[in-house]
Every structure is written in structure tokens, then in C-alpha cells.
Amino acid sequence: RKEVEQDPGPFNVPEGATVAFNCTYSNSASQSFFWYRQDCRKEPKLLMSVYSSGNEDGRFTAQLNRASQYISLLIRDSKLSDSATYLCVVNIRMNYGGSQGNLIFGKGTKLSVKP
Amino acid sequence: EPEVTQTPSHQVTQMGQEVILRCVPISNHLYFYWYRQILGQKVEFLVSFYNNEISEKSEIFDDQFSVERPDGSNFTLKIRSTKLEDSAMYFCASTELVQETQYFGPGTRLLVL
Numbered sequence: 001r002k003e004v005e006q007d008p009g010p011f012n013v014p015e016g017a018t019v020a021f022n023c024t025y026s027n028s029a030s031q032s033f034f035w036y037r038q039d040c041r042k043e044p045k046l047l048m049s050v051y052s053s054g055n056e057d058g059r060f061t062a063q064l065n066r067a068s069q070y071i072s073l074l075i076r077d078s079k080l081s082d083s084a085t086y087l088c089v090v091n092i093r094m095n096y097g098g099s100q101g102n103l104i105f106g107k108g109t110k111l112s113v114k115p
Numbered sequence: 116e117p118e119v120t121q122t123p124s125h126q127v128t129q130m131g132q133e134v135i136l137r138c139v140p141i142s143n144h145l146y147f148y149w150y151r152q153i154l155g156q157k158v159e160f161l162v163s164f165y166n167n168e169i170s171e172k173s174e175i176f177d178d179q180f181s182v183e184r185p186d187g188s189n190f191t192l193k194i195r196s197t198k199l200e201d202s203a204m205y206f207c208a209s210t211e212l213v214q215e216t217q218y219f220g221p222g223t224r225l226l227v228l
Contacts, residue, residue, distance in 0.1 A: 032215045043206055043219040044158060087158070091215055102148065102160040102171055103208075103217055 003027060006088050009109035017078050021109050023071040023088030031101070032091035033064055035073045037084040038108065044087055047073075078113045085110045117141045119220035121207050127226045131196050136223045138190045138207030147190045148208040148217060149182065151175070158206065164190065197227045 006023045013019050021035075033050035048055065050062040050071055061074040071088055088106040120139045128134050140147050149161040163170040164182055181193045190209075194201055204224050208217040 034216070038158075041204075041224075043222050045219070046216055049216065102163055102173075103150070103158075104160065105158040107157040 003104050004106035006106040007109045012112045018076050021073040025069050025090045029092050030090040034089040036087040039084050080113050083113045121220035121223050125224045134194050136192045140209030144209035146210045149192045150206045151203040153203045199227050202227045
């Protein structure tokens with residue numbers, strides 16, 4: 001069973017569209033949740049952390065359902081510059097020595113916003 | 116804004132050769148990581164490092180790999196005898212003591228021929 005699963009994509013949408021990405025994770029010990037974006041051949045960059053109460057940052061809204069082990073990202077009024085691969089990421093915190101744990105990445109969902 | 120830097124940006128090597136990938140984490144960060152991404156695949160954790168020792172490592176991080184913090188700024192990943200399947204993008208990341216956000220460097224693209 002894959003640890004972090006995402007919609008396979010690609011998503012091709014017109015500018016101004018609303019697009020939603022879904023993600024499920026298998027390890028109930030997962031403690032922290034993130035959406036990163038990755039442009040072609042570049043490093044992952046943090047888009048936003050995901051909190052249990054849900055959180056919003058401008059056009060981006062993230063939701064977390066711990067019971068269902070499900071994470072979502074909603075992008076409203078999509079821009080051309082939103083074109084990228086969106087990575088669902090979880091962090092399983094270790095219980096010793098203050099370790100931050102390591103990040104487990106989904107394979108990502110590619111978004112292409114067209115004019 | 117402080118950022119993680121990595122050198123070289125690209126490295127081409129022959130199978131069996133040793134390579135050293137270098138990273139300069141953000142200066143006040145204490146936890147350091149290496150990840151790799153084979154072309155077309157997901158980002159995979161290799162190793163984490165804290166207080167001058169490995170905190171955790173994945174099954175990918177076998178005896179051919181080692182990490183070191185030789186001075187107060189650099190964090191290196193060494194591959195002793197490269198294999199074709201080591202060809203990938205290698206990302207360094209760092210984080211502060213209590214925060215969980217990991218900041219990634221631009222990566223080193225390694226090609227083993």
C-alpha cells in the first residue's frame with residue numbers, strides 16, 4: 001500500500017477555474033501535513049502547511065480529515081503561474097531525541113493552467 | 116531571504132566513481148536532510164542528520180552512502196561507488212529546531228554513465 005497517494009492527473013484547466021487536489025495517507029502516525037509545489041526540474045517549495053481546522057492562504061485552501069486520513073487542496077481563480085506539480089507531503093514524527101522525522105511525498109499531481 | 120544552496124548543480128560521473136554532493140543549509144537550522152528524486156518519480160527520503168550524527172535513514176541509504184558535516188556550514192553526501200541507478204536529482208533540506216517546515220536546496224542533478 002502506497003504511503004501517500006494522490007490523484008494521478010494531469011489536470012488541464014482554463015485560467016480562472018477552480019481545481020481540487022486530493023490525497024490520502026496510510027500511516028496514522030502522520031503528524032504534520034503539507035502541500036508543496038514543484039516546477040519542472042526544480043526543488044519542492046512549500047505552498048502551505050495543513051492544519052486540522054483547515055486553513056486558507058489567498059486563493060488556496062487546505063483541508064485535513066484525520067479520521068479518513070485525507071488531505072485536500074483547493075485552488076480558486078487559477079492563474080497561469082499556478083502551473084506546476086503539486087505534492088502532498090506528510091511528516092511522521094519520531095518519538096525519540098527530538099527528531100523532526102522525515103517527509104514522505106506523494107508522486108504529485110501535475111496542473112496545467114491554459115489561457 | 117536565507118536559502119539552502121547546493122553544489123554542483125550538475126555532476127556527470129562514470130559508474131564506480133565516488134561523488135561528493137555539497138550543501139550549505141540555512142545558517143540557524145539544526146536538522147539536515149538528503150532526498151533524491153529519480154526522473155519521473157517521487158521525492159524519496161535518504162537520511163536525516165542532527166547533532167553531528169544520523170537520526171534516521173531509509174533503506175536506500177546503504178553502505179555506499181555517507182553524510183558528513185565537516186565544518187560549521189557544509190553538509191555533504193558521499194556516494195562511494197556510483198551505480199547507474201544512482202542517477203537522480205539529489206536535494207538537501209534543512210529545518211529549525213522546533214519548526215517542521217523543511218526548506219529545500221535547488222538540487223544536484225547526478226548522471227552516472
